[in-house]
Amino acid sequence: MAVSTSIRPSRAAALFGLIYRPEVRRAVYQVVLLAALAFVAVWVVNNVAENLRRQNIASGFDFLGRTSGFDVSQSLIEYSNVSTYGRAFWVGLLNTLLVAALGIVAATVIGFVVGIARLSSNWLIARLATAYVEIVRNLPLLLQLFFWYFAVLKGLPSPRQSYALPGGAYFNVRGLYLPAPVPQPGFEAVAIAFAVGLLLAVALWWWARRRQALTGQRFPVLWTSLLAVVGLPLAAFLVAGNPIGLEYPELKGFNFQGGIAVLPELMALLLGLSIYTASFIAEIVRAGILGVPKGQTEAAQALGLSKGLTLRLVVIPQAARIIIPPLTSQYLNLTKNSSLAVAIGYPDFVSVFTGTVLNQTGQAVEVILITMGVFLTLSLVTSLFMNWFNRRMALVER
Amino acid sequence: MDAAATRAAPVPRAGGGPILWLRDNLFSSWANAVLTVLALWLIYQVAATVLGWAVLHATWTGDDGADCTRHDAGACWPFVGAWFGQFMYGRYPDAERWRVNLTYALALAGLVPLMVPRVPGKLWTSIYMLGIFPVLAVVLLSGGILGLRHVPTDFWGGLLVTLVISSTGIAAAFPLGILLALGRQSPMPIVRWASITFIEFVRGVPLITVLFMSSVMLPLFLPEQWSIDKLVRALVMVALFSAAYLAEVVRGGLQAIPRGQFEAADALGLSYPQKMGLVVLPQALKIVIPGIVNTFIGLFKDTSLVLIIGIFDLLGMVQAGMSAQRWLSPSTPMTGYVFAGLVFWLFCFGISRYSQMLERRLAAGGERVVAKAAYD
Numbered sequence: 100m101a102v103s104t105s106i107r108p109s110r111a112a113a114l115f116g117l118i119y120r121p122e123v124r125r126a127v128y129q130v131v132l133l134a135a136l137a138f139v140a141v142w143v144v145n146n147v148a149e150n151l152r153r154q155n156i157a158s159g160f161d162f163l164g165r166t167s168g169f170d171v172s173q174s175l176i177e178y179s180n181v182s183t184y185g186r187a188f189w190v191g192l193l194n195t196l197l198v199a200a201l202g203i204v205a206a207t208v209i210g211f212v213v214g215i216a217r218l219s220s221n222w223l224i225a226r227l228a229t230a231y232v233e234i235v236r237n238l239p240l241l242l243q244l245f246f247w248y249f250a251v252l253k254g255l256p257s258p259r260q261s262y263a264l265p266g267g268a269y270f271n272v273r274g275l276y277l278p279a280p281v282p283q284p285g286f287e288a289v290a291i292a293f294a295v296g297l298l299l300a301v302a303l304w305w306w307a308r309r310r311q312a313l314t315g316q317r318f319p320v321l322w323t324s325l326l327a328v329v330g331l332p333l334a335a336f337l338v339a340g341n342p343i344g345l346e347y348p349e350l351k352g353f354n355f356q357g358g359i360a361v362l363p364e365l366m367a368l369l370l371g372l373s374i375y376t377a378s379f380i381a382e383i384v385r386a387g388i389l390g391v392p393k394g395q396t397e398a399a400q401a402l403g404l405s406k407g408l409t410l411r412l413v414v415i416p417q418a419a420r421i422i423i424p425p426l427t428s429q430y431l432n433l434t435k436n437s438s439l440a441v442a443i444g445y446p447d448f449v450s451v452f453t454g455t456v457l458n459q460t461g462q463a464v465e466v467i468l469i470t471m472g473v474f475l476t477l478s479l480v481t482s483l484f485m486n487w488f489n490r491r492m493a494l495v496e497r
Numbered sequence: 498m499d500a501a502a503t504r505a506a507p508v509p510r511a512g513g514g515p516i517l518w519l520r521d522n523l524f525s526s527w528a529n530a531v532l533t534v535l536a537l538w539l540i541y542q543v544a545a546t547v548l549g550w551a552v553l554h555a556t557w558t559g560d561d562g563a564d565c566t567r568h569d570a571g572a573c574w575p576f577v578g579a580w581f582g583q584f585m586y587g588r589y590p591d592a593e594r595w596r597v598n599l600t601y602a603l604a605l606a607g608l609v610p611l612m613v614p615r616v617p618g619k620l621w622t623s624i625y626m627l628g629i630f631p632v633l634a635v636v637l638l639s640g641g642i643l644g645l646r647h648v649p650t651d652f653w654g655g656l657l658v659t660l661v662i663s664s665t666g667i668a669a670a671f672p673l674g675i676l677l678a679l680g681r682q683s684p685m686p687i688v689r690w691a692s693i694t695f696i697e698f699v700r701g702v703p704l705i706t707v708l709f710m711s712s713v714m715l716p717l718f719l720p721e722q723w724s725i726d727k728l729v730r731a732l733v734m735v736a737l738f739s740a741a742y743l744a745e746v747v748r749g750g751l752q753a754i755p756r757g758q759f760e761a762a763d764a765l766g767l768s769y770p771q772k773m774g775l776v777v778l779p780q781a782l783k784i785v786i787p788g789i790v791n792t793f794i795g796l797f798k799d800t801s802l803v804l805i806i807g808i809f810d811l812l813g814m815v816q817a818g819m820s821a822q823r824w825l826s827p828s829t830p831m832t833g834y835v836f837a838g839l840v841f842w843l844f845c846f847g848i849s850r851y852s853q854m855l856e857r858r859l860a861a862g863g864e865r866v867v868a869k870a871a872y873d
Binding site for chain 1: 529539540691697698702703709710720794798799802834841842
């Protein structure tokens with residue numbers, strides 16, 4: 100490079116020329132950003148320390164061990180107002196997981212039905228499904244929750260005028276009262292039969308897979324394993340002589356006692372969440388089915404596969420590849436949206452912990468940090484699952 | 498072969514006609530016929546219930562909840578009539594409501610020419626909407642200068658707050674979202690990690706916790722003497738929240754732009770802002786218009802959450818109205834929600850239809866360009 104050596108830039112120009120070098124500029128930008136972030140962080144931490152000292156708020160996580168002093172209307176674990184804040188945390192978290200699990204099942208069922216109905220060859224059914232989707236997903240979820248809670252469930256009759264449902268269940272403004280199953284002596288047999296059936300199904304599935312890999316012959320795994328999982332416990336149930344008793348709810352005083360009580364808050368939340376999320380799932384399912392090219396079905400038919408096998412071996416696996424990633428993010432949305440429970444008084448995690456515990460202790464920083472930590476963990480677990488799934492399902496190409 | 502088997506089937510009637518259409522679309526098989534009858538029954542039930550509630554058994558005149566209690570189960574329309582002002586403006590003083598209306602008119606004056614593709618002068622209208630209108634809106638709504646009475650944001654409410662939060666939220670989230678999306682793609686590790694952390698953190702938590710944070714944590718973060726308006730705090734949080742979602746939408750668009758576009762811009766010697774602003778972003782943003790609109794619709798619906806931190810948007814105002822002593826009646830809640838639902842639905846449905854129209858237009862435009870290039 101004779102040319103560059105003959106023109107020797109002055110030292111100032113060389114220094115100045117540095118700013119035109121991308122790596123120098125990048126380093127400078129990053130240092131500036133880092134300094135700005137560090138400055139803001141230090142400033143915020145100082146402010147927080149100052150404000151906390153002035154307002155006399157304790158810091159640290161000791162409050163989790165202190166007595167909470169408040170009641171929670173629904174709890175899956177032992178809890179009373181002498182339990183600790185830490186216990187209240189678990190009560191709220193379990194309530195959130197309960198509503199999320201039930202909501203996910205319901206939303207999936209409704210969503211798949213509506214999504215398939217949108218593709219129906221029956222004009223009226225397709226239009227009805229479209230109307231459902233267009234109405235429901237264009238209304239705020241909070242409005243729908245309020246609608247179910249304040250306008251529908253709060254309008255139900257008082258316990259004395261309850262609707263009596265078939266099978267000894269009652270429905271009134273305080274909630275839904277269902278008979279509770281109580282295991283009688285001999286019930287262990289049913290449980291054992293169920294476990295055996297489950298093991299059998301797994302073994303069957305494994306064996307059938309191996310056999311197909313070795314010989315190419317298929318075995319009707321679905322029906323046989325269903326028979327093992329459902330049939331065995333049923334047989335045990337009949338042999339043991341109906342070992343499940345029912346505890347019926349009874350009207351005592353102003354309310355029902357006994358049985359399983361489903362709070363109206365839980366019902367409203369479930370209705371709202373599952374109907375709302377189902378409208379999004381329906382669109383995902385529809386897109387997934389439409390996303391499998393018609394040629395795939397035709398190729399399967401050309402190979403002589405039956406309609407059922409075409410669906411099971413060709414269409415569904417490919418549609419699943421399209422459907423499952425957005426479906427998982429809808430599940431995550433549903434879980435996050437369950438935090439709207441706070442608006443209708445269902446004791447979910449946000450309502451119990453971020454609401455009541457924060458108000459009582461005043462330890463905003465710790466409580467919000469734990470809250471965010473919980474939701475971030477949920478997201479992280481979901482996205483880890485998604486990455487694993489995507490790797491498993493990814494097309495293996497040459 | 499015997500003659501009967503080879504005889505041609507009767508020629509189908511040409512053109513169709515309603516009977517053939519019915520047979521093809523509603524009664525093609527036994528199962529379909531059963532479904533059709535079930536659907537008709539369902540439609541009848543829903544229509545009868547809605548009509549009965551909203552019209553036949555509804556109360557049309559009255560002064561309080563007692564008037565609505567007399568008829569059973571029907572809508573209580575006088576409640577909506579009496580509270581209509583609050584639903585639209587919140588507690589904004591009656592004498593000053595013209596200012597809100599004028600703001601709406603000014604917004605429409607910019608929005609309509611922007612949204613109708615045929616109207617020319619998009620650049621000037623954009624400058625008006627982004628530069629001049631926000632200033633006018635703040636002056637008009639908040640007042641305190643030019644002889645206008647100051648109206649604190651505590652008095653704002655109803656649809657006004659819903660529109661203020663959603664429009665400001667999207668306007669602020671848009672540039673921030675683009676910056677975050679670019680940051681996430683940046684070759685600079687610190688910039689990239691800062692963007693990823695922000696985006697994933699915000700997307701991982703529900704909006705409610707972010708709003709809670711604005712009401713309990715933001716005051717702790719700032720020095721004692723800084724007191725920020727409650728509405729502004731909510732606005733900032735909503736904008737940050739939407740920015741994270743927009744960033745992911747924009748990232749999708751950026752990833753869809755072929756590498757050649759970036760390299761061509763580099764080869765022309767364009768600087769980074771020129772490359773992004775003139776070459777990459779115009780293409781990337783066009784692809785993701787549906788995603789942007791979906792984010793906006795989500796934001797519009799999510800504004801209703803601010804009622805949890807004590808800001809009375811449209812839904813909050815309805816909630817306040819139906820719990821007021823005067824209009825207590827069994828049908829008041831349902832009436833209020835149906836009204837609020839109609840308003841929300843009209844906005845969201847309208848926006849989504851508009852975006853579909855825009856999408857088709859832009860797609861058609863793309864095809865024409867491609868076709869012309871192939872022809873040349």
